[in-house]
Amino acid sequence: MNVLAMPMHRFIDHHGKLVNPLPEWADLMTLKGFYCDMVLTRSYDNKAVALQRTGKLGTYPSHLGSEAIGIAIGRALKKTDVFIPYYRDLPAMWARGIGMEKNLQYWGGDERGSDFSPDGEHCRDLPFCVPIATQCTHAVGVAAALKIQGNHHVALVTCGDGATSKGDFLESLNCAGAWNIPLVFVINNNQWAISVPRSIQCGAELLSDKAKGAGIEGITVDGNDVVAMFDVIAKSLEHARKGKGATLIEAVSYRLSDHTTADDASRYRSEDELQQAWEFEPIKRLKSFLIEQGAWSEQDDINWQVHCKEVIEKVVDNYLGITPQAPESAFDFLYEQLSEDLLNQRDLIINKAMRMQGGDHG
Numbered sequence: 065m066n067v068l069a070m071p072m073h074r075f076i077d078h079h080g081k082l083v084n085p086l087p088e089w090a091d092l093m094t095l096k097g098f099y100c101d102m103v104l105t106r107s108y109d110n111k112a113v114a115l116q117r118t119g120k121l122g123t124y125p126s127h128l129g130s131e132a133i134g135i136a137i138g139r140a141l142k143k144t145d146v147f148i149p150y151y152r153d154l155p156a157m158w159a160r161g162i163g164m165e166k167n168l169q170y171w172g173g174d175e176r177g178s179d180f181s182p183d184g185e186h187c188r189d190l191p192f193c194v195p196i197a198t199q200c201t202h203a204v205g206v207a208a209a210l211k212i213q214g215n216h217h218v219a220l221v222t223c224g225d226g227a228t229s230k231g232d233f234l235e236s237l238n239c240a241g242a243w244n245i246p247l248v249f250v251i252n253n254n255q256w257a258i259s260v261p262r263s264i265q266c267g268a269e270l271l272s273d274k275a276k277g278a279g280i281e282g283i284t285v286d287g288n289d290v291v292a293m294f295d296v297i298a299k300s301l302e303h304a305r306k307g308k309g310a311t312l313i314e315a316v317s318y319r320l321s322d323h324t325t326a327d328d329a330s331r332y333r334s335e336d337e338l339q340q341a342w343e344f345e346p347i348k349r350l351k352s353f354l355i356e357q358g359a360w361s362e363q364d365d366i367n368w369q370v371h372c373k374e375v376i377e378k379v380v381d382n383y384l385g386i387t388p389q390a391p392e393s394a395f396d397f398l399y400e401q402l403s404e405d406l407l408n409q410r411d412l413i414i415n416k417a418m419r420m421q422g423g424d425h426g
């Protein structure tokens with residue numbers, strides 16, 4: 065059976081048909097907003113891949129196919145909550161109010177892309193975590209602190225399906241249950257961990273079953289249905305806010321892209337599987353639903369695509385206009401006091417940069 069079609073928490077299926085009555089909050093205006101956000105973040109994704117291909121960005125992990133998960137997270141969290149993301153989370157971060165330029169800076173190798181302080185209230189969000197599952201341990205620390213502060217704020221952490229096999233994830237889950245902390249885990253189960261398929265990643269039928277051993281709530285949701293994702297995340301956040309503890313959400317989706325721009329997924333997965341997954345992707349189904357409801361049209365779609373293109377072009381212009389970070393700044397974030405050795409290396413880099421500015425490229 066196709067896992068993307070299995071029965072799970074869902075309101076709108078891949079044909080764009082309602083399979084359960086919409087929740088009260090889900091009016092057409094809100095759903096149109098979700099749709100527009102998903103299309104905009106997909107436009108960004110296409111552009112980011114193109115920037116990498118033309119040498120203007122480092123290795124980039126596409127979020128193609130996980131727009132519903134990200135937009136639901138970004139919209140469901142309150143400003144005062146804390147988001148602990150992993151590397152595929154541009155949609156959530158953008159929906160939290162963090163500029164896309166930051167994302168380009170980060171993947172362009174500029175540490176300043178991780179500084180959210182200019183974005184005001186979001187400065188407590190953590191930067192992307194690339195070492196798999198380590199962010200879950202950070203999230204436990206954050207959530208434990210929020211509990212002590214007693215302000216009814218919640219932490220939300222994301223990870224991939226592969227990450228759920230790691231000790232960091234399982235230990236974090238255990239602490240979340242044992243300490244009854246305000247923490248929501250969202251697994252982006254996109255069926256692949258680079259070239260390892262979900263089927264051999266773990267023996268459990270559902271990744272949400274892992275919650276049971278930790279004594280917390282676990283739920284499997286259609287990660288391609290933004291309505292179901294928002295509904296479950298919002299409820300889990302409220303559950304945690306009321307002091308009722310953590311939830312593990314498994315969002316079932318599919319990685320429609322390569323793992324990153326450094327990967328070629330055609331070497332390990334079939335074209336048939338990929339084509340089938342495209343039938344289930346999150347944007348198409350919501351578009352069909354909105355059109356069926358008379359809330360959207362093909363012309364609206366064309367207009368929105370044009371608008372997205374303009375927005376993204378401006379983001380890219382801003383990114384390309386940023387003065388590059390000085391190479392020696394790599395030493396600024398390592399130690400409070402640099403050793404003799406590192407000071408020498410730093411001087412070498414500074415001198416080389418000065419020589420190159422002076423025209424000596426030797």
Ligand SMILES: Cc1ncc(C[n+]2csc(CCOP(=O)(O)OP(=O)(O)O)c2C)c(N)n1
Nearest residue numbers: 152194195196224225226227254256257258
């Ligand atoms: C601790 C650690 N081990 C290995 C890697 C190399 N690595 C990068 S991504 C990845 C797979 C992660 O898959 P998954 O958790 O399913 O997330 P996805 O990339 O599919 O969203 C691995 C093993 C890493 N980044 N960190």
